[in-house]
Amino acid sequence: MSGQTGDWPDRLFEMLKRGGIRQVGYVPDAGHARLIDRCRADSEIHDVVLTTEEEGVALAAGAWLGGERAALLMQSSGLGNCINMLSLARTCRFPLLMFITMRGEWEEFNPWQVPMGSIVDPVLKLCEAQVYRVSTPDDIAGTTERAVQHVFGGEHIAAVILSQQLVGRKVWTK
Amino acid sequence: MKLERRPAMATLLAGRGNDLLLVPGLGSTTWDAMAAGDSDRNFYLWGAMGGATMIGLGLALAQPNRRVAVITGDGEMLMGLGSLATIGIQRPSNLAVIVFDNGVYGETGMQPSHTQSGVDLVGVAKACGIETCLDVRDADALADLARRLNGLNDTLFARVLIAADEPPRVLPLRDGVALKDRFRAAIGIKP
Numbered sequence: 117m118s119g120q121t122g123d124w125p126d127r128l129f130e131m132l133k134r135g136g137i138r139q140v141g142y143v144p145d146a147g148h149a150r151l152i153d154r155c156r157a158d159s160e161i162h163d164v165v166l167t168t169e170e171e172g173v174a175l176a177a178g179a180w181l182g183g184e185r186a187a188l189l190m191q192s193s194g195l196g197n198c199i200n201m202l203s204l205a206r207t208c209r210f211p212l213l214m215f216i217t218m219r220g221e222w223e224e225f226n227p228w229q230v231p232m233g234s235i236v237d238p239v240l241k242l243c244e245a246q247v248y249r250v251s252t253p254d255d256i257a258g259t260t261e262r263a264v265q266h267v268f269g270g271e272h273i274a275a276v277i278l279s280q281q282l283v284g285r286k287v288w289t290k
Numbered sequence: 291m292k293l294e295r296r297p298a299m300a301t302l303l304a305g306r307g308n309d310l311l312l313v314p315g316l317g318s319t320t321w322d323a324m325a326a327g328d329s330d331r332n333f334y335l336w337g338a339m340g341g342a343t344m345i346g347l348g349l350a351l352a353q354p355n356r357r358v359a360v361i362t363g364d365g366e367m368l369m370g371l372g373s374l375a376t377i378g379i380q381r382p383s384n385l386a387v388i389v390f391d392n393g394v395y396g397e398t399g400m401q402p403s404h405t406q407s408g409v410d411l412v413g414v415a416k417a418c419g420i421e422t423c424l425d426v427r428d429a430d431a432l433a434d435l436a437r438r439l440n441g442l443n444d445t446l447f448a449r450v451l452i453a454a455d456e457p458p459r460v461l462p463l464r465d466g467v468a469l470k471d472r473f474r475a476a477i478g479i480k481p
Contacts, residue, residue, distance in 0.1 A: 177348060178347060182477070210470065
């Protein structure tokens with residue numbers, strides 16, 4: 117589905133492992149497909165497929181109550197599904213680590229992706245999340261490491277935005 | 291004669307043991323849990339409507355040697371109905387999701403919920419692949435549910451039919467950080 121994926125999902129996965137992530141919640145997504153496959157294949161990670169992204173915000177809170185670190189994978193449209201549930205992380209200072217593949221910002225064929233994609237950054241900032249952006253594969257490991265440290269070192273919310281340049285545009289005709 | 295919510299909660303939590311972790315849903319079930327006796331092992335919700343069962347799932351996966359009970363209301367469950375599908379796939383053996391179903395939204399003025407018009411939460415849970423689904427309608431069935439909760443060894447869903455009344459509110463701590471910190475400390479998690 118993606119034009120250029122490269123090995124960034126593998127680099128990201130390695131950093132999740134190194135960061136001690138034990139639960140990964142996700143809604144199936146083309147951009148995250150390889151990362152999801154790596155999580156599903158790992159016996160130490162509970163991969164939890166969700167019906168909507170807000171479930172993952174609550175999952176991550178439960179994981180932390182029980183002493184485990186979680187990560188949440190979603191597409192930009194999924195952030196909109198999370199907004200009220202983010203109150204849980206903000207009110208209780210639950211660590212929340214999100215990886216958001218972007219749609220609607222670069223070579224987007226589908227205009228329905230644009231409204232949510234265009235407000236991801238301000239929404240995250242309004243929700244008190246630290247925002248990181250990765251546009252080249254070489255930045256993925258270092259940025260992920262910093263985000264893990266920020267989130268679990270101080271019980272913060274952070275989102276690593278995986279830009280459409282990194283993920284690649286969706287191919288519509290085959 | 292429908293069950294009353296406060297005695298029902300007390301029955302489920304009687305002699306709960308240190309290994310039972312409780313996530314009550316926002317609103318009445320949180321007041322019920324507090325009325326039954328405060329515990330550091332209760333993570334009360336004052337918000338996050340629709341999130342109680344997923345908090346329970348994350349907790350159950352993280353703490354496989356402890357039992358986790360989510361006890362929430364029909365309105366809260368309806369807002370997170372998809373989480374039953376998610377739990378139906380995971381099926382942790384140490385998770386019980388119990389819905390106190392009074393058919394109304396008590397906190398907002400007793401407006402009817404979907405269950406009053408026939409939406410069947412037990413049927414939904416069954417269809418989501420949860421094998422043990424109980425429809426608790428009387429004291430004997432409630433006692434059976436309490437026994438199963440004590441010896442929990444498979445994902446369990448129960449709907450408890452309760453009367454639509456409003457006992458006086460018994461309010462727990464509402465500082466979310468404090469609730470989280472004391473919960474984690476109680477089960478031995480280092481800060």
